[in-house]
Amino acid sequence: MTRKLTYLNYLKQDLLPTQWCPGCGNGIVLKLACQSLEELNFPKKGTVVVSGIGCAGRSAGFFNLDSVHTAHGRAIPVAEGIKLANEKLNVIVISGDGDLLGIGGNHLLHASRRNTDISIICIANAIYGMTGGQYSPTTELGSKTLTTPSGNTDTPIDVQALIKAHNCFYARSTTYHLKHAMKCMVEALKHRGLSFAEIKTQCITNDGRRRGFKNGYEMLMYYKDNYKINNNSNELKHNEIGIVG
Amino acid sequence: MAKKKGTVHIDHNRCKLCGICVSICPVQNYKINQHKLKELGKCIACMQCERYCPDMALIIDTKDGKDTPTG
């Protein structure tokens, strides 16, 4: 008999397949989130997932929990409202980098200042994928996108510094480093106070192809080659992944 | 060639043919043929494909019933 993937019970499996492109990393993050919820044995009643807009924003709808799909950039204030109105709930935000750091950047700044007890999982694909591939706040310098055809000239946002400035939990990982990424999420979910887990995620359709990658696998290998695990530092360099607590 | 240890279950309804499993499999157990993912019966139950499949379309049954990866 086929083994059952028990963590999938956290998803509405009749909604699968997801509408994301072939090779998209969002599915990996979704799966890791479910595995983390299972590992911590989060109750289905009593846990709420909140997301914003964009490809990543669609994640909330797949969870077999009460979930809220908010307006663009507004996942964090909605999550804060939920948490502060009922502190017994576990409130998890899963959304993209454009949503959390771009249009919703001000909310992140202030939520971390308030240190509201919510866990944020940021699907950081460094691109606005759903709208066709415009550059996002985490797009690396020199990266070619639809709106930076000769390479991005704007410095990517230093979200680590922003979160750390308010002494909140910050962790970074990639969709290649599955075990590490899951550890980041588990620690983020366990953390009391605001926690932010940034998962570098591949977007092959609207980002990778413009940058010369042929498929999702090549982007995963790029993460493998370019990010080194460093769990013993208070500050991650730009090519390091780790937990800085 | 490694001895077969795993049985592959492919959910074709979920599979989007992204090819991550094809590339990531250390024993080249997968190929995409005529718009369908095919499995060649060489699975060593390393679980990489199941873990990396973004669409939750793969389940590997191991002989001993454990889901701990070998690699």
Added chain:
Amino acid sequence: MAKILLQGNQAIALAAIKAGMKFFAGYPITPASEILHELTNKKEVKVLQMEDEIASVNAIIGASLAGVKSMTATSGPGFSLMQESIGYAHMMEVPLVIVNVQRVGPSTGMPTFPAQGDILQCKYGSHGDYFPIVFYPNSVDELYKYTITAFNAAEESLSPVILLSDGYVGHLYETIETVDYPVSERAMAPLGTSNRHFTGLTHEDSKPATSNPEVHKKLIKHLETKQKKVSKKYNDYEYIENNSSDTLLIAYGAMSRASYNFKDDYSIFRPIRIFPIVEKIKEIAKKYKEIIVMEMNTGQYKSEVEKLLHREVKLVPILGGKIDLQDIWGGLRRLKRGK
């Protein structure tokens, strides 16, 4: 019941607590800040001062979904920032109360002076089709009453209900009697009890349906019917009939208080539920040769009344935040002379 001297904004705060509000998020803005101040020291309410009005309205959406009655209060500039999320709350069917204490606009305008420039913004401010219920009381006593009414209408219609006020009524002190008005309880199950998906996308049974026009038509029809049904319970207006007059003056909020000075020469109609417009106005209007709306804008409600009655409606606009009886007289006389 007790007699108490209150400012308009204070009355809103106290009535909200009476209505069972447990969560308030806001951002300081003249002339609405007193609502935030008044609530800050109340132990029954969780009060959050957010980073902006967008965060405020979204926080109360979250809190309301989590099962507690929630409210925010602002003025024109903040209300403009909230518009996207107001449409969002209509789409998700979240009960909320949003108070807008109007000041002179556009833009920063005259922050300490009253105006009525947000009338159409209440109805059309967000994108897409939605059907808000809007109350606009004209005294401290009524602010108290209609704050509770707004909460009730929000719970019954599962939608954001807007309570309009203005810098004049909001800062007015009056002695009121705090009547125990009936309160509607929360019927919707709170978050964390099921597996519902709340989304701003066109949806059916908790599932997004973004490519099916039939689902969207059904959803919009549902929002419209729901609003019609609930607003029927609140056909609130004031009508002062003057049998010797062939002209009906329509005024609301601060301007309606000025309009009482003209009741010897005109009949006066004051809508309290300003949207959807009280249907009774159609019947009343038939008796009059002329209809004049006086309001603190360049004809926002006038155009809505015209649309409803299919006839010409005249206007006395009072701009700049100062209500001067001479100005109003002048305006009415000019209309009489046909200019």
